[in-house]
Amino acid sequence: MDKYIGMSKKDNNTEEKIIQAAEVVFIEKGMAGARMQQIADVAGINKALLHYYYRSKEKLFNVIFKIAFKAFIPNLLEVFKGDKDFFTKLRYFVSKYIDVLERNPHLPGFVLHEISHRPDNLMKMVKEMNFDVDFIQDQIAEEIAQGKIKAIDPAQLLINVISLCIFPIVAKPMISGVIYKGDEKAYKKMLKDRKTHVADFIINSIKP
Amino acid sequence: MDKYIGMSKKDNNTEEKIIQAAEVVFIEKGMAGARMQQIADVAGINKALLHYYYRSKEKLFNVIFKIAFKAFIPNLLEVFKGDKDFFTKLRYFVSKYIDVLERNPHLPGFVLHEISHRPDNLMKMVKEMNFDVDFIQDQIAEEIAQGKIKAIDPAQLLINVISLCIFPIVAKPMISGVIYKGDEKAYKKMLKDRKTHVADFIINSIKP
DNA sequence: GTCTATAAGGTGATAGAC
DNA sequence: GTCTATCACCTTATAGAC
Incomplete structure (x- = not known):
């Protein structure tokens, strides 16, 4: 449970x-x-x-x-409003977000599954909650303009970040079973490493 | 339907x-x-x-x-057995796999949801199907040894590839709603662009 | 507020005619 | 093989006592 x-x-x-x-x-x-x-x-x-x-x-x-849903799209995104270096904020976000999801492993699967079964109903609800991720995309665009990261579609980058954080949690039994042959410890280690790996992987890709 | x-x-x-x-x-x-x-x-x-x-x-x-499940982990993985350049095979796989998922948008959500609700039952079934992804990890390790791609945990890279392909499909209503504000066409365009974007993003990250 | 009992309708599964 | 009719059980929801 x-x-x-x-x-x-x-x-x-x-x-x-x-x-x-x-x-x-x-x-x-x-x-x-x-x-x-x-x-x-x-x-x-x-x-x-x-x-x-x-x-x-x-x-x-x-x-x-x-x-x-509020736990799924966490206040954590607020860190991007800080005035630290973008890569620093990214590292912080990835590490903390994977941490949150690791402690609530069924959460992303639940939200994604239910939202795709009642899209209208639930999206109306989500809109009332008034989430804002535009400012992150604006920030990415600004970083690109300043030459601090390579040219990339801000939306794609944002999708990449959340994909790399969330998917390994949603697909836990899959990854644990197919890639790690049922070795739970290997899966857990992978997730732990991932808290730094994902940011490294992304930054490697977008640094000029 | x-x-x-x-x-x-x-x-x-x-x-x-x-x-x-x-x-x-x-x-x-x-x-x-x-x-x-x-x-x-x-x-x-x-x-x-x-x-x-x-x-x-x-x-x-x-x-x-x-x-x-067979459609979810497709024969497509076989392309990595070919003798083409690794990046070429990666580009081909990403493009074709997103293509497959786009045409069966509920497929990944179904497999992931059910497998995490009966992990034992279904993983037994999966094992009988005898899937093999080890050869891909071996191939990545070989590429690294040859200096053709940067040092990286092969399992993490494999997870990154499938995360970047599958997640945007599983999270369609989410992305479509929160990032694109309900604009279905923008979502579709993103997915189309993604067929090349994902491989570019990955290759940028791992090329020496 | 909290309980027991029960209604009302749905759901998987079977019996038996054709 | 295919159908209609029906069973037995489960599930949500409510009525009514305390």
């Missing part, structure tokens, strides 16, 4: 217990695979009480999805 | 119709979300006949998963 993502500590609060349980179950099983009964069990209550707090499975799911 | 992956053309054959329908439904909805009734509807038959051919949902799922 995964740990819950949320930050509240009021464990005695029933609502909090429900949220924590729902995070664990939904993120592990997905909307279609999750069962209200199991969420109730994990929360240590019964189904009826679950429906008393959240009238339907879908309403509860939407609450959890928002929490998961 | 997606198109089916399989290659057979015997459309009148009931078994073939079932496989095609099951591919469409399972790959789009996943095991937990798929319904035998819907598969029957898409195949133009009824549930009973479905169970006549495949005794259970799980048996049918396993058949489809194997097909999907």
Whole structure:
């Protein structure tokens, strides 16, 4: 079982217990695979009480999805607003982001899977959350203009960065099984090395 | 609805119709979300006949998963066995693989999602299929030894290549929504550009 | 707020006629 | 092989006592 993502500590609060349980179950099983009964069990209550707090499975799911999405596109992106060297910020972001994902390995799979099954519904929700990644692309463009990095489509570079961070987590069983022949330790070492490898790989590619 | 992956053309054959329908439904909805009734509807038959051919949902799922997995880790990898220049083979692979995934956008999400929900079950199946990617890593190591590419962990490079190809497909609604603000055409153009961009990006990073 | 009991409808699977 | 009808179970959701 995964740990819950949320930050509240009021464990005695029933609502909090429900949220924590729902995070664990939904993120592990997905909307279609999750069962209200199991969420109730994990929360240590019964189904009826679950429906008393959240009238339907879908309403509860939407609450959890928002929490998961915020963890998935983290405040971490804010580091790019700092005035440090771009490569320094990139190294910091990659290392910390892989760190976050490593501790919540089912998170990216959950968000990606659900968002591609209800794109309209969920994207509306995401828009309300008002995420902004434009400033990162602007910053990349500015770095290029100043000759600090090679010419590259800022969007492509951004996609490359997140691909290299997220995919190894989403594809854990795949990589662990096919590339490392089931050797879990080898997978973990790879992920640890990756916290510096990814930034090195990217910087090697884009430095002038 | 997606198109089916399989290659057979015997459309009148009931078994073939079932496989095609099951591919469409399972790959789009996943095991937990798929319904035998819907598969029957898409195949133009009824549930009973479905169970006549495949005794259970799980048996049918396993058949489809194997097909999907073979398409996901394609014969395309064989190009690395050729004797062309490594960078040439890399360019060819990236371009063709993104091409394949673009035409089956739900395929990688399906395989990754299901494999991480039944790792033991499915990895056993995968092992029976006897995939081999070791020769690619050997080849990378050889290139490094010959000084044709910079020192790099072959496994990390391999992971980088597939991450950069697959992630943009798995995360389509995400990228399309957050980076391109819902502009589908911009997403498609990005993917088209990516067929050359990814190899350029990688080669820039690893050329001596 | 929290529980037990149960309704209402869905879902995988089978029986049996043709 | 293919169909209709049906079973047995599961799942969400609600009613009503405390």
